[in-house]
Amino acid sequence: MKIEIAQTHLFRTAHALQEACANRLADMAVQMAPRLSPEELEAAKALATESLRLIQALFEANDREFELNIDVNMTVEYLNGLADA
Numbered sequence: 001m002k003i004e005i006a007q008t009h010l011f012r013t014a015h016a017l018q019e020a021c022a023n024r025l026a027d028m029a030v031q032m033a034p035r036l037s038p039e040e041l042e043a044a045k046a047l048a049t050e051s052l053r054l055i056q057a058l059f060e061a062n063d064r065e066f067e068l069n070i071d072v073n074m075t076v077e078y079l080n081g082l083a084d085a
Contacts, residue, residue: 018047021044021047052068
């Protein structure tokens, strides 16, 4: 799918779409929306990756260093807990 968006509206449109995605995930959390299809899940993963790249670019454009640290053990435990549920 190719979406044509005027440069002046690019960030506002992206923000609106991101909010819609967040609302869908919130609805899923309380079982008010169906689970993501495999295609939607792949798209959500790509969105998350690109969001991190956008954040990094925003920092770098303002001469700031961006660093992301995660606690791998805590993350693995959390994901294992979800798998057991």
